[in-house]
Each structure stands twice: as structure tokens, then as C-alpha cells.
Amino acid sequence: MYSKIFVASACFTALVAAAPAPQVAGYTDADATFAQTPSPIGSVATSFGPDSQVSAIQTAPPRGTESGAAPPLVSSELTGPTSHGPFSGTPTTTGAAKAPTTLGTAIPVLPPNPTATYYNTEGVPLNPMPIPYTPAGGLGTNGTTPRYMVESDFDFESIALGLYQEWIELDLFYNGLAVFSEEDFLAAGLAAEDRSLIEFMGNQEIGHATLLTNMLGPRAPVQCTYNYPFETVREFVDFNQKLTRYGESGVWGFINHLDSREVGQLLAQSIATEARQQMIFRQMSGLHPMPVWFETGIPQSWAWSYLAPYISSCPENQTRLAWQNFPALHILNQPNINRFSPNDTALREVTGNRTSDPGISTIPEDESCQHVNVTGYGCGPAIAHNRSEPLSFPGKQVYFDWDAPGQAVGPNNSYITATSAGPPKWVAWVSQLNLTYTPLTTTGDNSGWTYQPAGEVYVGDPAINGTMFVALTDADIFLTPFNLSMINPHVAALGLYQAG
Ligand SMILES: *[C@@H]1O[C@H](CO)[C@@H](O)[C@H](O)[C@H]1NC(C)=O
Ligand SMILES: *[C@@H]1O[C@H](CO)[C@@H](O)[C@H](O)[C@H]1NC(C)=O
Ligand SMILES: *[C@@H]1O[C@H](CO)[C@@H](O)[C@H](O)[C@H]1NC(C)=O
Ligand SMILES: *[C@@H]1O[C@H](CO)[C@@H](O)[C@H](O)[C@H]1NC(C)=O
Ligand SMILES: *[C@@H]1O[C@H](CO)[C@@H](O)[C@H](O)[C@H]1NC(C)=O
Ligand SMILES: *[C@@H]1O[C@H](CO)[C@@H](O)[C@H](O)[C@H]1NC(C)=O
Ligand SMILES: *[C@@H]1O[C@H](CO)[C@@H](O)[C@H](O)[C@H]1NC(C)=O
Ligand SMILES: *[C@@H]1O[C@H](CO)[C@@H](O)[C@H](O)[C@H]1NC(C)=O
Ligand SMILES: *[C@@H]1O[C@H](CO)[C@@H](O)[C@H](O)[C@H]1NC(C)=O
Ligand SMILES: *[C@@H]1O[C@H](CO)[C@@H](O)[C@H](O)[C@H]1NC(C)=O
Numbered sequence: 381m382y383s384k385i386f387v388a389s390a391c392f393t394a395l396v397a398a399a400p401a402p403q404v405a406g407y408t409d410a411d412a413t414f415a416q417t418p419s420p421i422g423s424v425a426t427s428f429g430p431d432s433q434v435s436a437i438q439t440a441p442p443r444g445t446e447s448g449a450a451p452p453l454v455s456s457e458l459t460g461p462t463s464h465g466p467f468s469g470t471p472t473t474t475g476a477a478k479a480p481t482t483l484g485t486a487i488p489v490l491p492p493n494p495t496a497t498y499y500n501t502e503g504v505p506l507n508p509m510p511i512p513y514t515p516a517g518g519l520g521t522n523g524t525t526p527r528y529m530v531e532s533d534f535d536f537e538s539i540a541l542g543l544y545q546e547w548i549e550l551d552l553f554y555n556g557l558a559v560f561s562e563e564d565f566l567a568a569g570l571a572a573e574d575r576s577l578i579e580f581m582g583n584q585e586i587g588h589a590t591l592l593t594n595m596l597g598p599r600a601p602v603q604c605t606y607n608y609p610f611e612t613v614r615e616f617v618d619f620n621q622k623l624t625r626y627g628e629s630g631v632w633g634f635i636n637h638l639d640s641r642e643v644g645q646l647l648a649q650s651i652a653t654e655a656r657q658q659m660i661f662r663q664m665s666g667l668h669p670m671p672v673w674f675e676t677g678i679p680q681s682w683a684w685s686y687l688a689p690y691i692s693s694c695p696e697n698q699t700r701l702a703w704q705n706f707p708a709l710h711i712l713n714q715p716n717i718n719r720f721s722p723n724d725t726a727l728r729e730v731t732g733n734r735t736s737d738p739g740i741s742t743i744p745e746d747e748s749c750q751h752v753n754v755t756g757y758g759c760g761p762a763i764a765h766n767r768s769e770p771l772s773f774p775g776k777q778v779y780f781d782w783d784a785p786g787q788a789v790g791p792n793n794s795y796i797t798a799t800s801a802g803p804p805k806w807v808a809w810v811s812q813l814n815l816t817y818t819p820l821t822t823t824g825d826n827s828g829w830t831y832q833p834a835g836e837v838y839v840g841d842p843a844i845n846g847t848m849f850v851a852l853t854d855a856d857i858f859l860t861p862f863n864l865s866m867i868n869p870h871v872a873a874l875g876l877y878q879a880g
Contacts, residue, residue, distance in 0.1 A: 453586050454593045455550070455603060464555065466607050467692040471794035477700040479533065485800075487866060520641045528595055528646060531639035537702045538634045539643060540601050541680050543592040544701065545627045545687060547603040549657075550585035552623065553578050555608065556616040568613035568750070569760040570664060581657050588650045595643050601701075604694035604791055609737040614665070614750065618717055618738035621661035622876060623687075625847040626736070628654045629676050630683025633864065662847075665717055666749065666759030668767070671845040671880045673837060674812040678849055679865035681706065685797075685874050688790030689734040698791065704868065705789050705797045708735050709852055709875030712779040715771040716740065717878060720749035720757040722771045727779070735876045772879045774834030774844065780807075780820075781827040782852060782873035804828075804852035804872040811848035811879070812837045815864065817856040828852075832879075845880040 410416075442449040498517075500506060507516040520526065530536045557578055565575055593600040610616045631651040638644045659669045681704035688705055715722040716729045716739035724747065730737040745751070749759035756768030782804075787797045806817040807830040816835050822828040835843045853870040 451590070451594075454590045454600075455586055464606055464608060465692060467605075467791075467793055469693070469792065471788070471792045472696075473700070474788070474794050474796060476704065476795060477537075477702040486869060489866075526642040526645075527640070528642045529597065529640065530595055530643055533702075534634075534637065535639050535643060536596060538638065538680055539592050539596055539647070540699060541684055541687075541701055541703060542631060542647065543589060543596065543601050544604075544691070545630065545683065546585050546589040546592060547601070548606055548687065548690060549624070549627065549654075550582055550589055551603065551606050552608065552620065553582035553585065555606075556610075556613070556620070557582075560613050560616065564613050568617070569666075570613065570617075574664065574761070577660065581660070584653050584657070588653070591646055591650060595640075595646065599699045601699045602695055604691045604698070606690055607692040608690065609732045609734060611731070612741045614718060614741035615731055615738040617661050617664040618741070619736065621658060621665050621667065622736040622738065622847055622878075623690075624654060624658035624661055626678065626683050626686040626849075626876070628658050629678045629849070630680060632675060632677030633679050633683070634677075636862070663763060664761045666761055666765050667717060668846075668880060669764055672812050673841045676811050676813070676848065677861055677864065678810060679868055681865075681868055682849065682851075682874060686736055686876060688795055690736075691791045694791040700794075705795045706851070706871050706874040707783040707785045707787070707797045707799060708733070709780055709782045709850060709873035710735070711850070711875050711877055712781060713777075714739070715878050716743070717759065717771065718743055718748050718750060720752055720759065721747070721769050722767075723769060735874065739878070767880075770880060772832060772844070772877075774832050774842065776832045777829055778807075778832055778877075779827075779829045780852070780873075780875070781824075782875075784826060799872050800869050801852075801872040802854040804854055806853045806856045808851040808853050808856075808867065808871075809833060809844055809848070809877070810851070810864070811846065812841070812843050813861055814843040815859050815867070816843060817853070820852060844877075848877050848879055850875050850877045 505515045509516055510522075514521075530539055557575060562572065562575070565571070589603075608616075608619065610619050628651060631647060631654070635644050635647055635651070638647075655675065663669050684701060684703040685706040685708075689708070710728075710733060712727045713725060714730055716725040718739050718741045719725055725739070729740050729743075731740055741748075741750070749757055751760065752758040753760075756766050759765060759767075783797065785797045785799045789795050789797055804820055804822070807820050809816045809818070809832075814835065814837055816833045818830045818833050820828045820830050832844055837843050851867070851874045852872040853867065854872060855870045857867065857870065859867055
């Protein structure tokens with residue numbers, strides 16, 4: 381582990397060596413064999429073609445019935461109007477999907493698997509190699525034909541959840557482009573090329589939705605109707621960076637638990653794009669692109685709890701999900717990313733009462749960082765920004781209130797929030813590789829506070845940063861990234877924290 385960190389810092393220092401002067405701490409007096417001052421900009425190109433004619437043939441991708449043609453998409457691009465807003469009807473069914481039988485109420489805590497004993501002190505392959513250059517071991521490495529289909533109820537429900545997420549992203553990215561004008565985007569610092577990028581990200585979602593649909597089979601969930609919490613471009617991109625955060629983290633939470641390695645393979649290849657989307661929406665929001673060393677994973681029921689309130693209705697016969705909807709945890713002094721002074725954020729300065737609602741962007745201009753052009757204070761779209769006054773910091777007192785269980789949420793108001801936890805005593809902070817508990821001080825039936833903790837993942841990487849997850853729990857059980865879902869029976873309420 382230490383050697384890995386060493387290699388990473390060596391890479392960064394190589395970049396620094398090329399710059400005129402050291403810009404980050406920890407590396408001075410670089411001795412490079414190449415010029416260390418940027419050459420002055422000469423005459424910039426102003427005419428662009430015609431260009432050299434390179435050797436080429438005329439070709440086009442095969443389509444339709446031609447051999448090698450790409451498979452069809454499950455949905456065409458949404459170009460026409462779509463309706464949005466809350467659901468006002470009566471649900472025809474309620475509650476999470478269930479099997480006829482449920483066997484227990486708690487997963488037992490067991491010792492490590494008896495086969496988990498491999499330990500290599502030699503640094504060379506220890507076991508007979510099946511063929512040259514091929515160390516023994518691995519799953520799906522013995523020549524069996526891959527089958528890219530879900531292999532269990534766990535797989536089905538996890539990928540179905542992922543598909544619900546891909547569908548909302550598909551609608552959401554196009555919706556922002558449809559409801560806001562080019563001028564609205566320009567005022568938020570986003571130009572035509574940025575709009576094209578958002579459209580491209582929407583197109584990626586069509587591909588992801590198609591992939592997940594194919595891996596699920598005939599009962600794959602279809603696209604629904606949504607109810608969004610934004611009225612400005614800034615609020616739209618803030619909502620997007622929050623929504624893609626739990627979309628991505630939701631997948632990291634289950635991907636290595638899937639029965640089907642094949643499905644995990646393709647899912648990883650789509651979530652890698654989702655991760656880039658999350659970072660791009662952070663940059664469009666003027667946030668630091670990735671203020672963490674590790675992206676965290678969360679249980680499926682967490683991802684579903686965050687997502688469901690934004691789905692207003694789904695078509696008849698929609699495949700339902702088996703996951704839990706936890707009561708909402710509201711962070712009353714959630715830092716507003718639109719303030720150069722996040723300390724000044726008013727209580728409930730968010731657009732609504734759903735857990736991922738964006739910060740209100742229509743604050744007075746002289747309190748806003750949106751159009752400020754001063755390092756440390758501006759938060760317009762950028763590759764990276766420093767914040768002189770952080771969004772949040774260790775030791776900050778964080779105020780909460782939370783909903784009682786039993787509320788109708790999600791598509792057609794047909795899911796009911798539930799918890800099996802006793803009275804909440806702890807605040808669980810889930811970020812990077814860590815789960816950290818701080819004591820909850822209750823101030824009423826459904827209100828309380830705690831202090832933001834200061835722990836680090838590794839020295840120099842504060843665990844609490846970025847857009848991350850908080851829950852109220854009745855116990856402070858020790859869990860690590862691969863058994864985090866054992867927290868679920870202890871979760872009383874669930875929220876999203878805008879740390880940095
Ligand atoms: C091949 O590996 C899979 C696990 O990846 C295992 O289930 C299967 O039994 C193995 N087949 C043979 C023929 O060894
Ligand atoms: C949800 O509500 C819509 C609109 O009223 C209705 O068309 C649809 O059939 C409902 N879906 C389910 C699963 O009941
Ligand atoms: C829903 O399922 C029922 C029973 O399978 C079927 O009769 C009905 O046509 C389906 N409705 C739609 C809109 O697909
Ligand atoms: C924000 O509040 C913290 C804690 O009281 C304080 O240390 C910090 O200086 C404040 N930030 C500014 C810019 O005043
Ligand atoms: C959330 O806000 C909506 C609209 O402002 C309101 O109708 C609803 O009652 C609120 N829900 C809770 C649990 O406060
Ligand atoms: C920001 O300020 C710098 C330095 O004063 C200036 O060069 C730059 O053009 C400004 N950028 C914008 C977007 O106003
Ligand atoms: C940005 O913040 C880092 C610390 O996080 C600091 O070392 C660096 O000097 C800052 N850069 C600027 C331009 O303020
Ligand atoms: C979060 O990361 C950013 C970027 O490295 C840093 O400036 C900020 O201080 C960090 N926040 C906390 C609470 O450590
Ligand atoms: C965070 O996780 C790392 C890696 O598992 C661990 O070494 C560290 O002690 C944890 N830090 C805290 C504050 O929990
Ligand atoms: C979770 O895993 C850790 C090891 O990483 C173990 O120490 C802990 O006891 C486990 N928790 C439960 C509740 O099984």
C-alpha cells in the first residue's frame with residue numbers, strides 16, 4: 381500500500397517538474413533535461429483547411445440487417461415534450477417487491493470464509509499455472525463461456541435498481557437542456573459546447589439503459605415520469621452532481637457482490653462513464669472535481685431511498701423493486717455551493733425537502749460566488765476551484781431533523797418509508813473507504829445535531845469530503861466497505877451531505 385502511494389506522488393511530481401515553478405508542496409529543485417519555462421505563444425492559427433489528404437477509404441458502420449450491425453436501443457432519444465411534476469393519483473399497489481418467503485430478520489455475523497487464507501510472502505506464483513503467463517486463480521478464467529445475464533434475485537434487483545437510475549439520468553439531462561435556454565446556460569457560465577456535452581451524457585444513458593435492460597431480460601423496468609427539484613441551471617447541475625453521486629456509489633456498493641461476474645464486468649464499464657459524469661457536473665457546479673482519494677460505495681436500499689422521491693409515476697405493470705426506502709434525514713444547515721461564504725448559508729437553504737435537493741441558487745448576487753472572478757471565492761464552471769472558505773469542515777455543528785417512517789414515496793407514491801432501527805443514537809458518515817460514527821444529540825422527537833468528525837483515510841486525506849452520505853443509526857457497529865449493507869437494520873433515517 382505504501383509503495384502505491386509513493387508511485388502516485390512520483391507521477392504528480394513529474395508534472396510539477398514541467399511547470400515554471402513548483403505549484404504544489406513537496407517537490408522543489410527538479411532537475412529536468414528539458415526547458416522549464418513555457419515558450420512564448422507564437423502566431424496562433426486562424427485558418428483551418430483544407431488539410432493534407434491522408435490515405436483512407438469510404439466506410440460506414442453496418443446498420444439494420446447488415447452483418448455486424450449494432451443492436452437496437454431500448455429507447456429512442458427523447459426529443460418531444462415530456463411531462464413532469466408530482467403524482468396526485470392513488471397507487472394501485474404499495475410496498476417493496478417480495479418473494480413468497482422471507483427466512484429471517486438479521487444476517488448472522490460470521491468469521492472469515494474458511495477458504496480466505498491465501499497469503500503470499502514470496503512475491504512469486506505459488507500454485508501450478510494452468511498455462512504459461514497465467515497465474516492460478518480468478519473467477520471465470522477456466523474457459524467457461526460467459527453469460528451476460530443476472531444470475532440471482534440479488535443480481536436482478538441490483539441491476540433493476542441501476543436501470544431505474546439510468547432512466548432518470550436519461551430524462552434528467554435532456555430535461556435540463558429542454559427547460560433552460562442557451563441564455564440561461566450562458567448566464568451560468570456554460571456555453572454551447574457544454575450543452576453538447578450534457579446532451580452526449582444523455583446519449584450515454586440510452587446505451588447504459590439498453591445494456592442493463594438486456595442483462596435483465598423481459599421484466600426489465602421501463603422509463604418513468606419524474607419530478608425535479610430545480611428552477612435554474614445552477615440548481616440543475618448541482619442536482620445532477622448529487623444524483624450521479626448516489627448513482628455511482630450505489631453501484632460500487634453492490635458490484636462486487638453480484639453473482640454474475642459477467643454482469644459486473646459490463647456494469648463496471650458503464651459506471652466508469654457515470655463516474656466521469658459526476659465529476660463533470662461537479663466542475664460545471666464550480667466544485668473541486670474530486671476532493672477525495674477514494675469514491676465510496678453504499679447499499680442498494682440507500683441508493684433507492686435517494687432516488688425514489690424524484691420518480692413521480694411509472695407505467696402500469698412496471699417491475700417493482702425489493703429495496704427499502706428509509707425515512708429522509710434533512711441537514712438543516714446543508715452548505716449552499718452557491719455561496720462564497722458557505723458559513724452564511726441559512727437554515728434549509730435548499731430548494732425542497734427531498735434529500736438530494738440542490739442549494740438555492742437565487743441568493744443575492746453580492747452573496748453569490750457564481751460570477752466572482754477571484755481565486756478562492758469564485759465558483760463558476762471550471763476544471764478546478766480552491767475554496768478559501770470550505771463548504772464544510774471538521775468540528776462543524778450539523779443540525780438535523782428527520783421524517784417519521786410510514787410516508788408514501790416514489791413512483792405512484794407506492795412505496796412506504798420504513799425502518800427497523802430503535803431510537804437513533806449515532807450519526808454514521810459514509811465516505812471514501814470509511815464509516816465513521818459521531819454521537820447524535822437529540823433536541824426533540826425528530827431533531828438533533830452532531831459535530832462533523834475529523835478522521836482521515838490515510839494521512840493527508842480527510843475522510844469527510846465531497847458529496848457524501850449520512851445516516852442516523854441506533855448502534856455504532858464496525859463495518860467496512862464489503863459488509864456495509866449490514867448497517868441497514870440499524871438505519872433510522874438517511875441523508876446526503878455536501879461536504880466539499
Ligand atoms: C470454472 O470456474 C467456475 C467459477 O468461475 C466454476 O463454477 C466452474 O465449476 C469451473 N468449471 C470447471 C470445469 O472447472
Ligand atoms: C401510476 O400512475 C399512472 C398515472 O396515473 C398510471 O398510468 C399508471 O398505471 C400507474 N402505475 C402503476 C404501476 O400503478
Ligand atoms: C399489464 O399486465 C396485464 C396482465 O399480464 C395485461 O393484461 C395488461 O395488458 C398489461 N398492461 C400493459 C399496459 O402492458
Ligand atoms: C466559518 O466558521 C468557522 C467556525 O466557527 C470559523 O472558524 C471560520 O473562520 C468561519 N469562516 C469564515 C470565513 O469566517
Ligand atoms: C415537503 O415539501 C412539500 C412541498 O413543499 C410538502 O407538500 C410536503 O408536505 C413536505 N413533506 C415533509 C415531510 O415535510
Ligand atoms: C478574471 O480575472 C482575470 C485577471 O483579472 C482576467 O484575466 C480574466 O479575463 C477574468 N475572467 C473573467 C471570466 O472575467
Ligand atoms: C489551492 O489550495 C491548495 C491547498 O488545498 C494550496 O496549496 C494552493 O496554494 C491553493 N492554490 C491557489 C491558487 O490558491
Ligand atoms: C476537501 O478537499 C479540498 C480539496 O483538496 C480541500 O481544499 C478541503 O479543505 C477539503 N475539505 C476538508 C473538510 O478537508
Ligand atoms: C478509514 O479507512 C481506512 C482504510 O480502511 C482505515 O485505515 C482508517 O483507520 C479509517 N479512518 C477512520 C477515521 O475511520
Ligand atoms: C465487517 O467486516 C469487518 C472486517 O472488515 C469485521 O471486523 C466486522 O466485524 C464486520 N461486521 C459485521 C457486523 O459483520
